[in-house]
Amino acid sequence: MLSSEKINMEALEAIQNGAASKPIFSKDSCVVFTVLGASGDLAKKKIFPSLCNLFEKKILPPTCQIIGCARSSMTTQQLADKSNPFMKAKNKDVLTEFWKRVSYVSCGAYDKAEGFITLSDKIEEFEKSHGGEKRFRLFYLALPPAVFIPVCTQLKNNCWIQSRSKSLEKFTSDRYTAECRVIVEKPFGKDLESSNQLSQAITALFNEQEIYRIDHYLGKEMVLNLMILRFGNELFRSVWNRERIACVVITFKEPFGTYGRGGYFDTNGIIRDVMQNHLLQILCLVAMERPVSVHASDIRDEKVKVLKFIRPLDLDDVVLGQYTGNPDGQTEDSKLGYRDDPGVPNDSKTATYACAKLNIDNDRWAGVPFFIKCGKAMNERKAEIRIQFKDTPSDIFGSKCKRNELVIRVQPDEAVYCKMNVKSPGMSFEAEESELNLTYHERFQDMDLPDAYERLILDFILGTQTNFVRTDELAEAWRIFTPLLHKLDAGAKTPVEYPYGSRGVASADDFIRDSGFKFSGTYKWTAAKK
Incomplete structure (x- = not known):
């Protein structure tokens, strides 16, 4: 072979x-x-x-x-x-x-x-x-x-x-x-201890080269694109650091709730279900150093290094939410809250929404907050990475220039676009927000974008481990989240209610703004029509 x-x-x-x-x-x-x-x-x-x-x-x-x-x-x-x-x-x-x-x-x-x-x-x-x-x-x-x-x-x-x-x-x-x-x-355990027990049992049977821990988000087109976007373009190399980047926001939203599988979800919650695995994997690819090569071991070595620099999370590092039924909802499901599911206890404190701030204490990222937020029963289906750059120093246009943002749209409508300031068309000399836009279905019309499982199953057949999770990588991920999860399991924090079909917990916006993110609200990217 x-x-x-x-x-x-x-x-x-x-x-x-x-x-x-x-x-x-x-x-x-x-x-x-x-x-x-x-x-x-x-x-x-x-x-x-x-x-x-x-x-x-x-x-x-x-x-x-x-x-x-x-x-x-x-x-x-x-x-x-x-x-x-x-x-x-x-x-x-x-x-x-x-x-x-x-x-x-x-x-x-x-x-x-x-x-x-x-x-x-x-x-x-x-x-x-x-x-x-x-x-x-x-x-x-x-x-x-x-x-x-x-x-x-x-x-x-x-x-x-x-x-x-x-x-x-x-x-x-x-x-x-x-x-x-x-x-x-997945799930590969519920916390660091259970994950280690599972890993020890499996690694006692098989060697690391025989084990493929699958996280299907690592097979998504735009997540895979991060490597080439970062390390194949010189224009990003000098700005991908704390000197130029103000903050990073990684978002995952689903417009449906958990009704019918509430019993399973209540034992895990949104942090175990989405944040500790999918979103943390994306964060690693955004933040890691350039690997020696594209071989699996080199890439995963760099992901582990990033994780080792991240402090464990505490209660003050998260905003939690739990959705309630929306009387004005357009569907029967949207009128039901999380605790309306027969499989969910009436007093459940399980979060269906979470926004967490992570800090990476290395030379590249010290002082730059990384936010990862995810939620069920929200206003839209969306997964994206938003990298917000610092303000333009000495704005000669009267503070009309908004912050630049590089956005990688993972789903739906895969795209990479850069929010930037341009001259407003016409006779005026005013700054206006626009974007440089690479929408995949428009640029690559004849290309087939394989499903994430399709790609990862192919990698598995071929024996390529790059897009699978290694034992030490898994242990570091659980190290970051386990202290927080144990406190939440003990009921130390009650989620804030938010209505089905909303943007989530309103206080999460303040939480992000207070740490340096600027949301102007003056411009919204719209996907090109298919």
């Missing part, structure tokens, strides 16, 4: 071109991709559709066999019927050919060996019929965290190529090489 870095570049280029010009795996490679938890929502809504997209674009290795595995008893056809409504590929021929690659195995209890021996036999059956000297066993754990350790233990004991003595003799005599890898979904 080619090196992971070279394969990944070829594969991503192939995605942009719509099809692979040549195989990304050698002909003597045998790839088996197993989805554990195949009967669940994540599998049917994201994993199988992403695999089908890769198949349709001829990116999926031609030798790849897919196995769905869960406790449920079902047929492959029943699995297909559950997943097909979520497939982007509506061509029946494509779907038919894709499902020919898929089979289903019921493994029974996740802590019993019998089902995993059956799974391993199924994998070996395909490997034997295919032949080849290079074998890849890939396992996606689309499962609740409570079963991670028993499932990983059974995989190691029964499905890892080096584990079963009977298989080991055959594999050695056949003289083929093999790689096994596993994807683990």
